[in-house]
Amino acid sequence: MSDRALIVQPVSTDRSLAEALQLNDNIEETEGLAHAIDLEVCYTHVQKLSRALPSHLFGKGMRERVSGLIEEHEPDVIIVNADLSPIQHRNLEKAWKSKVIDRTALILEIFGARAQTKEGRIQVELAALSYQRSRLVRSWTHLERQRGGAGFMGGPGETQIEIDRRLIADKISRLKKDLKKIRQNRDLQRKSRSKVPYPIVALVGYTNAGKSTLFNMLTGANVFAEDLPFATLDPTMRALKLPSDDEIILSDTVGFISNLPTQLIEAFRATLEQVSYADIILHVRDISSEHTDSQKQDVIHVLKEMNIDYDHDDRIIEVWNKIDRLDDGGQRDFPEHVLPISAITGEGVEKLLSSVSEFLGRNKKSVTLQLNPSEGQAISWLHENADVIEEKYDEETGQIVMHMRISDKDLGQYNSKFA
Numbered sequence: 001m002s003d004r005a006l007i008v009q010p011v012s013t014d015r016s017l018a019e020a021l022q023l024n025d026n027i028e029e030t031e032g033l034a035h036a037i038d039l040e041v042c043y044t045h046v047q048k049l050s051r052a053l054p055s056h057l058f059g060k061g062m063r064e065r066v067s068g069l070i071e072e073h074e075p076d077v078i079i080v081n082a083d084l085s086p087i088q089h090r091n092l093e094k095a096w097k098s099k100v101i102d103r104t105a106l107i108l109e110i111f112g113a114r115a116q117t118k119e120g121r122i123q124v125e126l127a128a129l130s131y132q133r134s135r136l137v138r139s140w141t142h143l144e145r146q147r148g149g150a151g152f153m154g155g156p157g158e159t160q161i162e163i164d165r166r167l168i169a170d171k172i173s174r175l176k177k178d179l180k181k182i183r184q185n186r187d188l189q190r191k192s193r194s195k196v197p198y199p200i201v202a203l204v205g206y207t208n209a210g211k212s213t214l215f216n217m218l219t220g221a222n223v224f225a226e227d228l229p230f231a232t233l234d235p236t237m238r239a240l241k242l243p244s245d246d247e248i249i250l251s252d253t254v255g256f257i258s259n260l261p262t263q264l265i266e267a268f269r270a271t272l273e274q275v276s277y278a279d280i281i282l283h284v285r286d287i288s289s290e291h292t293d294s295q296k297q298d299v300i301h302v303l304k305e306m307n308i309d310y311d312h313d314d315r316i317i318e319v320w321n322k323i324d325r326l327d328d329g330g331q332r333d334f335p336e337h338v339l340p341i342s343a344i345t346g347e348g349v350e351k352l353l354s355s356v357s358e359f360l361g362r363n364k365k366s367v368t369l370q371l372n373p374s375e376g377q378a379i380s381w382l383h384e385n386a387d388v389i390e391e392k393y394d395e396e397t398g399q400i401v402m403h404m405r406i407s408d409k410d411l412g413q414y415n416s417k418f419a
Contacts, residue, residue, distance in 0.1 A: 005039040006075035007031065008066055010057065010082050013050045025291045029258065030081045030103070032208075037109050042073045056095065057088045063095050070096055079106055086135045104131060107257070119182045126175050133168045198239065198249045199360055202278035204303070206295035207255025209286040210321040212236075214343035215252040218353075237274070243350070244357035251278065258298045276306055280359055281316045282352075287340070288325035317359065319352060361387070364405040371400050378418040385410045 009027055023046070031041050047062055056063060057080070070078065077099045080092065084102040093100045101109070108128050115124045203211040219238040236252040251274040275281060283299060285292055300310040310316060317339060324342040326332070334340045339355055341348035364387065371378055373393075379400065382388060386406035394401050406414070 002038050002040040003076035004042045004074070005034050005077050005079050006042055006066075006069060006073055007034065007044040007079045007081060009044060009046045010049045010052075010080070011046055013048050025294060026081060026258075030079065030106075033106050033110060034079060037106075037113055039077065039079075042075055043069060045069055053088075054085070055087060056091045057082065057084060058092075063092070067096055070098055077101060079103075089135060119179065122175050122179050122182070126172060126179070129168050129172050129175070133165065133172075198247050199279035200251060200274065200277065201240075201248045201280045201282060201356060202251040202253060202275045203282050203284055204253055204275055204299060205255060205284035205321075206286065206299055207257050209255065209284045209295070210343045211255065211284045212252055214284060214319075214321065214341070214349075215250060217343050217346065217349065219250055242353050242357045242360075244354075244361075246357055246360060248279075248356065248360075251275075256295075256299045256302045258294070272302075272306060275303070275308065278315065279363075280356060281308075281313070282319050282356075283316055284319045284321050286322050287320035288322040317355065323347065360407075361405070364407045367404055367406050367411065369402050369404070370394070370397065371402065373398075373400055375418070378414070381414065381417065382406075385414070 007027070007030055009023070009030065011023060027044055027046070031044065034041050045066060047058060047066070049058065049062070051059075053059060058066070066078070075098070078092070078096060078101070080100060080102050082102060083104055084092070084100075089100060089102065108124070108131060111124045112128065115121045203215060205211050215236065215238070219240055237249050239247055240250045241247050253272055253274055283296075285296060289295065303310055308316075318337065320334065320338050320340045321343055323340045324345050324347065339348060339352050341352055343349070366389075367386075369382070379402070382402060382404060386404040388402055388404045390401075390403040392401050393399075
């Protein structure tokens with residue numbers, strides 16, 4: 001049997017029209033987040049808020065109103081869809097005599113349930129510990145106990161809260177060291193992978209936009225892809241051959257979300273690192289969602305955190321997914337700069353792959369090289385990594401002349417290997 005959740009959605013009384021229109025989006029999204037960790041939403045309460053109190057967030061009358069709802073619906077947990085300060089969090093738990101979690105804690109719960117790799121689990125634990133450390137406030141009664149010292153547990157008179165803080169700090173330090181080792185290993189793997197000149201194509205997009213479904217369709221992989229927020233957390237990469245016979249590495253990434261807590265962006269930076277050095281960034285949008293435009297803005301915001309300028313980065317291609325869910329089944333004129341597809345039916349996917357090939361080809365230039373017939377390894381490498389247009393033997397020089405189109409990246413690798 002699922003635990004029951006009561007959602008409290010605070011809204012400002014002086015909110016703008018745009019914020020008012022986004023209210024339903026926020027509620028729907030928060031309910032979806034709750035469902036993602038098997039919570040049954042028994043009631044959602046919208047609470048108008050003229051002024052946020054530093055101590056409780058809500059005024060006394062508002063708190064009593066929620067107390068009545070708790071008594072009526074008997075939830076196991078109260079979700080406040082806002083970021084609560086440690087003091088607000090503690091005081092609301094006291095006032096409502098219930099377990100209270102805020103938006104950050106809710107997302108952390110989902111991340112904890114989804115992370116599969118060792119790196120992913122460490123990142124989740126780091127984010128959770130950082131969050132937990134901020135919750136250690138002196139007025140928590142169970143942390144007021146005095147504890148006698150015994151070696152590493154601390155000296156005489158050290159309070160439990162100081163011990164807890166130190167233990168958390170030590171664990172964060174150990175986890176950061178573990179994470180550093182994992183990242184160093186991944187950097188080595190990336191360097192060795194860069195010797196295999198496959199361009200990286202990264203899928204990004206709002207959570208539940210269909211990235212993993214598209215990834216599975218293209219690669220034949222079996223990545224967890226359900227109609228849930230954050231179905232993918234750990235970096236997933238697969239090789240893929242395009243219709244042009246070019247090979248790429250396709251990377252699936254964590255879904256973005258509105259107001260993603262900063263510490264979570266940092267904690268999952270490794271997951272998003274694939275995006276920073278990708279040759280192409282495919283922004284997969286759920287075009288059937290009525291919130292698709294606001295979701296795009298959230299993706300732009302997260303990419304900006306990674307120093308990627310959405311409007312001026314020519315690596316970004318918009319992929320409008322789920323056209324099969326549109327009223328007209330996607331039978332309409334779409335803007336020229338986008339690629340409409342359905343990752344379920346496969347419509348438009350062939351054109352998407354052709355566009356990726358064309359995009360990669362644009363970065364290639366015409367080059368003529370002359371090689372000795374004995375340089376078989378170099379000739380073979382060029383056939384694998386460049387578009388050889390013509391190859392002929394020059395009787396006067398005794399050399400093989402190769403006309404080709406090749407990217408600067410591949411030409412640089414050729415020169416480092418054979419020149």
